Amino acid sequence: MLEPFSMHQPRSAGEASAMLSHFGEDATVYAGGTELLVVMKERLAHFPHLIDIKRIPGLADITYDPERRELIIGSTARHRDLERSPLVRQWLPALAALEASVANVRVRAAGTIGGNLCFAEPHSDPATLLTALDARLTLTSASGTREIAMASFITGLMETNRRHDEILTSLAVPESGPRTGVAYERFKLHERPTAAVAALVTIESGTITDARIVAGSVGARPQRLPDAEAMLRGQSANESSAWLAADLIRMEVETTSDAFESEAYKRQLARTVGYRAIVAAIRQATGADGSRHAA
Numbered sequence: 363m364l365e366p367f368s369m370h371q372p373r374s375a376g377e378a379s380a381m382l383s384h385f386g387e388d389a390t391v392y393a394g395g396t397e398l399l400v401v402m403k404e405r406l407a408h409f410p411h412l413i414d415i416k417r418i419p420g421l422a423d424i425t426y427d428p429e430r431r432e433l434i435i436g437s438t439a440r441h442r443d444l445e446r447s448p449l450v451r452q453w454l455p456a457l458a459a460l461e462a463s464v465a466n467v468r469v470r471a472a473g474t475i476g477g478n479l480c481f482a483e484p485h486s487d488p489a490t491l492l493t494a495l496d497a498r499l500t501l502t503s504a505s506g507t508r509e510i511a512m513a514s515f516i517t518g519l520m521e522t523n524r525r526h527d528e529i530l531t532s533l534a535v536p537e538s539g540p541r542t543g544v545a546y547e548r549f550k551l552h553e554r555p556t557a558a559v560a561a562l563v564t565i566e567s568g569t570i571t572d573a574r575i576v577a578g579s580v581g582a583r584p585q586r587l588p589d590a591e592a593m594l595r596g597q598s599a600n601e602s603s604a605w606l607a608a609d610l611i612r613m614e615v616e617t618t619s620d621a622f623e624s625e626a627y628k629r630q631l632a633r634t635v636g637y638r639a640i641v642a643a644i645r646q647a648t649g650a651d652g653s654r655h656a657a
């Protein structure tokens with residue numbers, strides 16, 4: 363059962379931040395509530411004051427900035443909004459596909475992208491792909507805004523760089539360049555992902571010229587895999603290269619143990635989904651999947 367709490371509905375991120383400062387540790391941000399209310403029902407934490415940010419005008423907007431070639435996603439955009447957004451489907455189809463496979467439709471209809479990132483539960487999807495896409499997050503407080511790379515936002519198991527009085531207001535996701543493929547593959551044994559890899563590869567004349575590989579859900583936080591990335595650069599864009607990189611993923615990925623899967627098993631899963639993600643990204647970059655990025 364939930365203990366009593368007061369709900370506050372600020373009209374701006376600055377006002378929400380001021381409320382967080384005013385109530386201190388007695389208050390927290392409330393978005394879709396899909397994580398927070400479970401935590402409170404289980405009595406793992408109690409907040410007498412919830413700051414509901416969903417009524418803040420514009421905070422759920424999804425827009426495209428043609429000058430910067432970036433998709434701007436408001437933090438209270440729900441998974442369902444992202445899955446269905448024509449802009450996300452057009453500019454970041456890998457993100458639209460990922461969002462369509464988050465949880466179930468009830469969670470997607472309430473849960474927000476901002477809540478997902480701020481909760482920083484390792485068994486989640488968006489942070490892994492957004493790290494590979496070099497996304498940047500905007501945090502707003504009563505004293506101003508600051509921008510932080512997605513890659514530096516999550517610092518550990520359910521830990522982020524966000525200060526208590528900061529609201530995650532939006533994400534900027536750069537469009538990937540020409541001859542570049544982006545793919546996200548995950549393996550799911552339970553409700554949430556068990557292992558996931560996001561791959562971004564750029565190909566010139568059949569050779570991989572750039573690669574970003576990020577593993578998620580197997581460790582405490584999403585992690586770039588520099589050995590696998592370095593191995594791919596300069597290689598022919600084919601399945602053999604993907605297997606070589608996948609072997610490195612298994613070796614270099616940092617895993618955490620839990621009650622369900624051994625670390626060795628997680629490494630093996632990371633290798634398998636890593637291979638699939640790299641091959642899918644290569645196929646997209648070369649147009650072999652019928653997409654527009656042909657190298």
Ligand SMILES: Cc1cc2nc3c(=O)[nH]c(=O)nc-3n(C[C@H](O)[C@H](O)[C@H](O)COP(=O)(O)OP(=O)(O)OC[C@H]3O[C@@H](n4cnc5c(N)ncnc54)[C@H](O)[C@@H]3O)c2cc1C
Pocket residue numbers: 390391392393394395396397398399415437438463464465466469472473474475476477478479480481485486487488524528529530531553554555
């Ligand atoms: C059954 C189930 C299955 C799931 N499966 C998946 C899955 O397959 N893949 C996946 O990725 N996720 C999965 N999830 C997680 C789901 O995506 C998150 O629960 C959801 O996105 C969290 O968003 P929310 O708006 O509900 O956050 P809330 O519960 O409202 O908030 C979560 C935390 O973030 C803080 N917060 C929220 N928004 C902000 C903000 N803008 N600024 C600062 N702090 C903020 C809150 O204070 C709280 O600490 C699953 C969840 C459930 C319940």
